[in-house]
Amino acid sequence: MLRFLALRLARAALTIILVVTFAFVVLRLSGDPALIIMSPEAPPEAIEAFRHAWGLDQPIWVQYLDYFSAIAHGDLGVSFRDGRPAIELVGERIPATLQLTVPALLLHIGLGVPAGIYAALHRNSTTDRLVMAGAVAGFTVPSFVLGLLLVLLFSVQLGWLPSGGQDSWRSMILPVITLGFGGAGILARFTRSAMLEVLGQPYIRTASAKGVPWALVVRGHALPNAAIPTVTIVGFMVGSLLAGAVVVESVFSWPGVGRLLVVAVANRDLAVVQCILLLVASTMVMSNLIVDLMYGVLDPRLRAGATAGAH
Amino acid sequence: MSATSLPAATTAAPPRRKASLPPLVVIAIVWIAAMVLIALLAEWLRPYGITALDLRARLTPPVGFGGTLKHLLGTDELGRDVTSRLIVSIRISLMIAMGATVIAAVFGTTMGFLAAHFRGLVEQFVLMLIDFQASMPFLILALSVLAFFGNALGLFVVLMGLYGWERHARIARGLAIAANAQGYAAAVRQLGARPLRIYLGHVLPNIASTLIVAATLSFPEVVLLESGLSFLGLGVQPPMTSLGNMVGYGREYLTRAPWILLAPSTVIVLTTLSVSLVGDWLRDRLDPTLS
Numbered sequence: 141m142l143r144f145l146a147l148r149l150a151r152a153a154l155t156i157i158l159v160v161t162f163a164f165v166v167l168r169l170s171g172d173p174a175l176i177i178m179s180p181e182a183p184p185e186a187i188e189a190f191r192h193a194w195g196l197d198q199p200i201w202v203q204y205l206d207y208f209s210a211i212a213h214g215d216l217g218v219s220f221r222d223g224r225p226a227i228e229l230v231g232e233r234i235p236a237t238l239q240l241t242v243p244a245l246l247l248h249i250g251l252g253v254p255a256g257i258y259a260a261l262h263r264n265s266t267t268d269r270l271v272m273a274g275a276v277a278g279f280t281v282p283s284f285v286l287g288l289l290l291v292l293l294f295s296v297q298l299g300w301l302p303s304g305g306q307d308s309w310r311s312m313i314l315p316v317i318t319l320g321f322g323g324a325g326i327l328a329r330f331t332r333s334a335m336l337e338v339l340g341q342p343y344i345r346t347a348s349a350k351g352v353p354w355a356l357v358v359r360g361h362a363l364p365n366a367a368i369p370t371v372t373i374v375g376f377m378v379g380s381l382l383a384g385a386v387v388v389e390s391v392f393s394w395p396g397v398g399r400l401l402v403v404a405v406a407n408r409d410l411a412v413v414q415c416i417l418l419l420v421a422s423t424m425v426m427s428n429l430i431v432d433l434m435y436g437v438l439d440p441r442l443r444a445g446a447t448a449g450a451h
Numbered sequence: 452m453s454a455t456s457l458p459a460a461t462t463a464a465p466p467r468r469k470a471s472l473p474p475l476v477v478i479a480i481v482w483i484a485a486m487v488l489i490a491l492l493a494e495w496l497r498p499y500g501i502t503a504l505d506l507r508a509r510l511t512p513p514v515g516f517g518g519t520l521k522h523l524l525g526t527d528e529l530g531r532d533v534t535s536r537l538i539v540s541i542r543i544s545l546m547i548a549m550g551a552t553v554i555a556a557v558f559g560t561t562m563g564f565l566a567a568h569f570r571g572l573v574e575q576f577v578l579m580l581i582d583f584q585a586s587m588p589f590l591i592l593a594l595s596v597l598a599f600f601g602n603a604l605g606l607f608v609v610l611m612g613l614y615g616w617e618r619h620a621r622i623a624r625g626l627a628i629a630a631n632a633q634g635y636a637a638a639v640r641q642l643g644a645r646p647l648r649i650y651l652g653h654v655l656p657n658i659a660s661t662l663i664v665a666a667t668l669s670f671p672e673v674v675l676l677e678s679g680l681s682f683l684g685l686g687v688q689p690p691m692t693s694l695g696n697m698v699g700y701g702r703e704y705l706t707r708a709p710w711i712l713l714a715p716s717t718v719i720v721l722t723t724l725s726v727s728l729v730g731d732w733l734r735d736r737l738d739p740t741l742s
Contacts, residue, residue, distance in 0.1 A: 151582070154579070155582070155583060155586055158579070158583045159583075159587070162583075162592075163595070166595065166596060166599045166600075167599055169599070169600075276724065276727070279671075279723075279727065280671065280675075280720055280723040280724040280727060281720050282675045282678060282679060282682075282719060282720075282723075283679075284678075284679060284682045284695075284698060284699075285698065285716040285719060285720060288698070288702060288705060288712060288716070289716070291705065292705060292709055296705060296706050296709075379586070379587065379588040380588060382588050382591065383588035383589070383590035383591055386590060386591065386594070386683070387590075387679055387682070387683065390682075390683055391702075401591070401594060402594070402683050402684075402685065404598065405594050405595070405597055405598040405685055406684065406685065408598055408599075408601065409598075410598060410599060413594070413595050413598040413599070414595070416591070416595075417591065417592075417595045420587070420588065420591050421587060424586050424587060424588070425586075428586060
């Protein structure tokens, strides 16, 4: 278990280093920041001063190391547009994004997992077909289309819910549904196939052959085994949830990190973009670590530390 | 692993489906064919130019909702014909998605082959890149590249082409390693063929069907990605138009002219749906190992 954790931690650190390197390389490849930020007609002394102030006159590897140490100290630069530290700008938007993503993730799990289990246990029933159709819809209807259709129906036609903004709990309903629905469908489909696979295993037949009641077979044998691949996919879904938040926040004018990212990209506010990129990378790394820890809880083989020879 | 898979073999595999096409797949193929035709013939099919204004017929609804035959799907705020814009958007969105899918397949397969051929450090490096790509949401990486470089159509297509390369790389690497262990690759190697010839002439044809299925499955995702970015105003830039772009523009007129947005939305949904239906069907037919 310890060895397993150490390996995972090393990989997590590597991912962060790669993201920082990615940001650095892309930033440097994109041209001289001095010329991008200041107009090309700016006096040469001003450009020189700018380069010096930002350390752009140093050799590239010094810049690279400086970049790392700055990030390690929590210095993620200053928004070019606004003059405030990027980390502050991003930080104040995080609660709004969590307000959408956490309920949406709960919707994924709360709706998708039971629906998938039910569909697997009642194969070819109407519910099964509905779950599969929902999964296909979740995969093929882009969130911006779904969001706008919901606005058209519930805000424009019926006038029940606000079409955007962050005024009351009612303005959360449509964005959360938009963000949560597709993922719930995908998760349901995945849970269903994981369950079906487990239900086809010989130990399930053994258990029911020796007279264990079906409900106990499902609870004691099928569910714990199907949980492992399902947890993996939930970990992956955090990424698509973050990407989805970018689009959904834009559709509903929700003042979260995703909306900030779109505005920052349009304005080429590099410090803010880079800060969000790191935030997303850390979130992904964290969620992957949590998934790995969940494996430890769910899979007794890992708990016993028998990983060395397992593969 | 081998010990557990032995008894599992007793649960018989489901019988292979018959060769007849399911009706849904037929409809999907017809829809895709129609979209491809529209994309190819866009310049002849569109009744008006995409920037041609008809100021006296602004915000005309589609035929059947109070509109005229002059503008089948109505017009937008500037009196531009929605049908024409839709046709050209289909062309541009499909071209971008097609180009991007091909780039991803070629790049991914090359990386996979390199990893399989050199093994060792090269392989570790490729695997690290694959892990990195798979662990970051692509939309956010793409957005940051657009922030750093600004937007140009060529760069945009290449960027979309990075989507899904890791899946091709993973598949190509696995299959090439397996192929290298098989007789035919060893035989041509013994005959003195160079690596390039072995991989392109012998290994690639043998694994192509799997790669094509993988590409079919990632095509709709690229369509969604492109339309999402264009919707946000960060993909295809006006005066050019794409499906996502039209939805983004139509959003401003959601209350007064919902048809501007509904027409491209319908096309996006039906196209991604059709391609994934056909892709799933192809996968089941050609390659049951992919899931």
